[in-house]
Amino acid sequence: MSRYILKRLLQMIPIVIGVSVIVFLLLSLSPGDPAKMILGLNAKEEELALMREQLGLNDPIPLQYFHYMKNVLIGDFGTSYSTKQSVIEMIAVRLPPTLILSFGSLLTILIVAIPLGIALAVKQNSPFDNIMRVVSLFFAAMPGFWIGILMIILFSVKLGWLPANGFDKPSAMIMPIICSSIAGWAVNSRITRASMLDVIRQDYIRTARAKGLKESVVIRKHALKNALLPTITSVGMAVGGCFGGSVIMEMLFGINGMGKMMIDALRQKDIPTIMAGVIITAVIIAVANLLTDLAYSYVDPRIRSMYARRRTIRKEVAGNGSN
Amino acid sequence: MQKTLLDVKDLTIKFRTDDGVVEAVNKVSLSVQEGETLGIVGETGAGKTTTALGIMGLVDSPPGKIEGGSILLDDTDLLKLGEEAVRKLRGKEISMIFQDPMTSLNPVFTVVEQIAEVIVNHQQLGEKEAEQKAIEMLELVRIPAERAYEYPHQFSGGMKQRVVIAIALACNPRLLIADEPTTALDVTIQAQVLELMKDLKTKSKTSMIMITHDLGVVSEICDKVAIMYAGEIVESGSLEDIFENPLHPYTNGLFGSIPDIDKEVEFLSPIEGLVPDPSDLPSGCKFHPRCKYAQHLCRVEDPSFREYSPGHFTKCFVHEGKLSVKEVKKYE
Structure with missing residues (x-):
């Protein structure tokens, strides 16, 4: 198993290199002069030339990339063109709200969608199931920012319960997290429901009932673990979505996160900030995908045995058993 | 005299579907003594598995529903016990082995x-x-x-x-229900599993209901046999009764469709026709469309289940003496 994890971690290197090359190329080839962005439109030509020389913009693009990545490897993401701050320091401030927003959304998806999906499957075709079918479709189809605007109108403007912007206290986090996850609740509860319905008709569920187990044990223990695979796939893919979606949520709710930082940096052609944001996002999404795959093998021993050699499993499992 | 462990009387199970009511099990009565093995034999769709699930209290509801009858384990009627009480008996007093081992384990x-x-x-x-x-x-x-x-x-x-x-x-468990435990296995493995079950049965003196469509398995392991057709038991008796002196034309038909190693025949003689659609059962005797002795009476009236010789029951007008058939031919 550890070999597999190591292999997957090594595979992240080409991913990060690929992403950074593409973004670096796009930024370098797109029009706009960073020196002008820094010194302003009225700067003299000599000052601009000096600035370009200082920034290394006169070097060939591959050399620029090489210099940049060399610094990244020693943990130096450079200085922002627009704010003149160290990029690392900027990210240290901007990353936590985005992480809280993204993983908070993910967590609420898990907490809401899985129990809801189970309940819908157990109460298949009940009025509750039929109503939720429509409600889910509605929330899956509505754009998050629109729901966000409606929520701001209701909860901030009319009722005054929750602040409309910022991300500094828990009450301010409620609306952004709900808005960015509500479509996920809808979609993932449907997926969990469908796979639960499939699983509870399986023969091994009948075997579990024939053992005289309580129905709640049959559902929670025997059915759920088998039904989780499609949900894990979907939630794993939602990680990227939550990160991307955080850009919109941060703009809407005025959160000083990575998404807002990236938008600002793009407008300024602030290459070091953009690059750092992209690389860090890529690493986080790659790690999340790895965690998803590890979750598969935790849930399904058949997948586990594809990863590891048979003998190591036997040892591992026997070890677990004798504990 | 052995003690009766399980006594099922007039068990009726129906499934309500969009296409109508399916009478899966119709007034089935059977009993199992302590230490005894009862074989339930019949074609696919005869209601064998549904009967077993009914005894286990595992009929899927909805659409299935036990509409009547009683299931006495010792002297307790399982149908009158609450869901919770029956759950506590499952796996402890009564256990079940399912047909397809490939999908029966989590x-x-x-x-x-x-x-x-x-x-x-x-x-x-x-x-x-x-x-x-x-x-x-x-x-x-x-x-x-x-x-x-x-x-x-x-x-x-x-x-x-x-x-x-x-x-x-x-x-x-005191009662083990084995639902075609060997059907999904290949022949050599079948023999091993049967051998194992026989062995365990003699050791633990568990009563057993063996559901199968394989008469070979029945002759190996059973003491008593019940033949099921279209949700009803058409004949029941001891192993000798059924194998030496089968009464019902359907039972005879079953034996006729087994190849005999000692005889050289070009074709087997299968029972003509198909199992009736359980949502649209024939009138009168359910077997009459396929029975070669069927007469007008069989189409309009349903024969009753009667004792022909001690312990040997069947459900056919021929043996009630109401039909003038010289003799129901033995299988050949």
Whole structure:
């Protein structure tokens, strides 16, 4: 198993290199002069030339990339063109709200969608199931920012319960997290429901009932673990979505996160900030995908045995058993 | 005189579907004495499995519903007990082995977990002791202890079925219902599993209901036989009664469709026609469209289930003496 994890971690290197090359190329080839962005439109030509020389913009693009990545490897993401701050320091401030927003959304998806999906499957075709079918479709189809605007109108403007912007206290986090996850609740509860319905008709569920187990044990223990695979796939893919979606949520709710930082940096052609944001996002999404795959093998021993050699499993499992 | 363990009377199970009401089991009566093995034989769709699930209290509801009758275990009517009380009997007093071992085990738990679970559920044992007992059960069904911590996908079909048997026997049930336990297995493995079941039965003196469509299996293992057709029992009696002196034309038909190694015949003589659609059963005797002795009476009236000789029951007008058929021919 550890070999597999190591292999997957090594595979992240080409991913990060690929992403950074593409973004670096796009930024370098797109029009706009960073020196002008820094010194302003009225700067003299000599000052601009000096600035370009200082920034290394006169070097060939591959050399620029090489210099940049060399610094990244020693943990130096450079200085922002627009704010003149160290990029690392900027990210240290901007990353936590985005992480809280993204993983908070993910967590609420898990907490809401899985129990809801189970309940819908157990109460298949009940009025509750039929109503939720429509409600889910509605929330899956509505754009998050629109729901966000409606929520701001209701909860901030009319009722005054929750602040409309910022991300500094828990009450301010409620609306952004709900808005960015509500479509996920809808979609993932449907997926969990469908796979639960499939699983509870399986023969091994009948075997579990024939053992005289309580129905709640049959559902929670025997059915759920088998039904989780499609949900894990979907939630794993939602990680990227939550990160991307955080850009919109941060703009809407005025959160000083990575998404807002990236938008600002793009407008300024602030290459070091953009690059750092992209690389860090890529690493986080790659790690999340790895965690998803590890979750598969935790849930399904058949997948586990594809990863590891048979003998190591036997040892591992026997070890677990004798504990 | 042996004690009656299970006494099923007039059990009726119906399924309400969009296409109408399916009468899966219709007034089935059967009884099993302590230590005895009853075979239930019939074609696919005859209602054998539904009868078994009815006894287990596992008929899917909705759409299925037990509409009438009684199921006495000792002297307690299972149909009058609450869901919770029946649940406590399942796996402890009555166990069931299912048809397809490939799908009967949960793929995400080790086999020892799946056996230990039923022990923990019914006996006052800790996880550790239950696991120890589960390993003993595995060894009883001849699976080496070192394979206990493997998952079902690492086992062959025959071994999986033995795990299923171990689960069923883990709490020493008084009644074991085996629903075509060998159908999904290939012939050599079938023999092994049957041998194992016979062995375990003699050791533990468990009563058993063996559901099968294989008369060979019946002759190997059963003391009594009930023949089911279209949700009804058409003939029942001791193994000798059924094999030496089959009364009902359907029973005769079943024997006629088995190849005989001593005779050289070009064709088997199968029963003409198909099992009737259970949502649209024929009037009168359910077997009349396929019966070569059928007359007008059979189309309008349903024969009653009568004792022909002690312990040997059948449901046919020929044996009620109401039809002038010279003799129901023995199978050939």
